[in-house]
């Protein structure tokens with residue numbers, strides 16, 4: 154019998170027309186055309202609504218978004234340091250809780266949200282986010298993953314896809330592949346390591362439609378510290394025409410290279426179950442991006458085999474790279 | 484006219500406390516809203532004490548065990564940004580680990596208070612006092628002062644928040660105290676009543692810059708070459724205004740608690756008719772004052788300046804006091820390798836502060852007490868003798884003298 158999932162009391166957006174018209178991240182930013190990370194900003198702000206405070210870590214979503222005197226943020230927003238995403242959220246949540254308890258501001262639910270990039274959240278700030286996920290504060294950390302340090306001109310991070318060209322991992326005449334690290338599994342790592350954290354999810358801003366907004370609402374409703382990892386095609390860093398940004402997100406999910414799931418009270422729920430729906434070849438995703446133009450068949454086969462292993466051999470397919478059942482010899 | 488202290492009871496009781504415990508009492512009395520803790524000797528006991536006070540229900544505050552000093556300081560900074568009175572602290576290498584967060588707390592113009600239990604920087608490991616940790620803040624837009632007794636440490640938590648949170652200032656505040664000599668030596672401490680503290684220290688109000696849904700501001704956006712100059716200038720103006728606010732705050736402290744601080748920026752011990760003074764920060768004040776008495780017994784006009792405020796630097800006040808002297812000896816419990824004459828940090832500021840005077844005292848510099856090495860009365864007497872000789876025109880090979888060095 155399937156485990157019963159807890160009921161999360163949140164207002165689900167069922168149809169696009171049901172999504173609020175009001176924007177809380179509007180004009181004023183200067184992100185690239187086709188920037189999916191900007192979609193993540195718009196959608197989480199829309200889903201969270203006006204009773205929200207936000208910090209944004211250094212990165213594209215700071216520098217390209219928030220030029221002085223032209224802020225796109227309608228909700229209160231503050232910059233935080235590159236590795237301070239988790240701790241900035243803890244600080245705000247703790248401050249608000251104390252002020253409400255001591256009667257200095259009215260008691261109400263205020264959403265506390267931080268967004269940080271893949272370098273900020275997944276590498277530098279992972280300790281701070283871990284610390285945040287151990288607290289009992291209501292907060293949400295969104296790691297928007299454009300698979301590079303985009304703001305500093307596209308350097309490899311721990312979340313960059315194997316083989317990708319970045320300014321730190323350029324293909325050369327001696328080494329075709331400089332990016333030899335497999336992408337870090339941030340969401341699952343955080344879920345595994347923080348058993349009292351009730352909600353961890355991965356998402357794409359645009360596929361399936363409305364999914365990310367609903368996940369944001371779930372995260373904010375379930376209580377305690379929560380984490381969402383979004384998968385954000387970046388035309389500049391991934392080298393593709395901005396027109397295809399949504400499509401690339403979809404291909405990433407359908408090829409299984411970026412699994413979409415929620416972990417609610419320890420229970421894995423696939424948003425897009427690549428085992429049932431079938432996976433398209435990873436090649437269809439890779440070949441549309443200039444950052445993989447130098448790969449040869451052998452490289453593509455390797456990436457495909459890693460993705461196959463993720464889905465076929467892991468005990469929790471696409472989520473956690475464990476294989477249970479071996480007993481220790483002797 | 485009688486002060487409030489004489490007419491009403493502003494002191495609740497007298498307790499045997501060390502410096503860390505005294506600071507914890509101050510934090511409790513300041514009704515701090517958010518505390519973030521991370522262990523490093525010698526400041527840690529402040530946090531131990533606070534967690535126990537909270538556990539026992541004597542005090543209500545959020546208390547977060549952080550995963551690093553960087554997180555600790557960021558938690559404190561962001562708690563301050565939503566309008567909470569926030570407290571942090573550290574020592575030595577921990578202070579340096581979180582330094583990025585310290586810098587932005589100042590450029591964000593937030594007024595949390597941090598205690599620094601001064602400790603030598605690694606490597607090699609040493610628990611003892613050295614002032615380089617706190618002094619690293621000197622150019623960062625912080626308020627920075629040293630307590631020289633545990634009583635002062637308690638009082639400067641209250642004085643510190645009051646100055647930092649003044650809307651003419653809004654700068655973070657670092658209260659430094661010497662590791663071991665202050666953090667862990669016990670004294671009888673007078674603890675003020677909560678009522679008196681409430682009178683002295685109003686609740687924190689961040690005003691128009693508070694991060695709250697009712698006040699949808701964007702804080703610290705990217706400015707580049709367009710605005711950095713103007714924003715730095717605002718920080719600068721705040722530091723300048725702090726020079727006016729500080730005396731006001733001490734006056735109201737004195738009015739309430741009795742005339743405890745004659746000069747807010749530094750204590751002058753037998754300086755009125757002195758010809759030669761030593762200038763130091765922190766707990767060295769005690770042996771230095773005894774040395775002054777001994778020299779006075781020999782008829783030498785010695786005095787001691789216990790420099791409390793290092794940022795803002797009390798330029799005018801020091802010019803007035805030190806400008807009267809024939810000789811000034813600086814006790815640098817820190818190092819500034821490769822600096823002018825290879826001296827310490829404090830001497831650089833004092834020399835440049837005195838330079839515009841037409842009649843300048845001879846300034847000598849001493850490096851001593853590093854890593855917690857004791858600075859004895861004899862050491863202080865020796866520093867006085869060297870400074871008297873220098874004032875009398877005696878030339879020395881080295882402009883900087885290391886005191887207490889094994890050679």
Ligand SMILES: Cc1ncc(C[n+]2csc(CCOP(=O)(O)OP(=O)(O)O)c2C)c(N)n1
Pocket residue numbers: 211212213214235236269270271272273274299301302303304305310583
């Ligand atoms: C402590 C620190 N180190 C380095 C930088 C320089 N820096 C600014 S943005 C950035 C890249 C951040 O990458 P990511 O978090 O992935 O965000 P993205 O730019 O991709 O949106 C770096 C390295 C910094 N701001 N702070």
Ligand code: SF4
Pocket residue numbers: 183184185186187188189190191213217299303304386387388389390
């Ligand atoms: S470089 Fe990438 S992440 Fe940055 S604004 Fe452009 S598309 Fe967005």
Ligand SMILES: [Mg+2]
Pocket residue numbers: 212270271272297298299300301302303
């Ligand atoms: Mg990135």
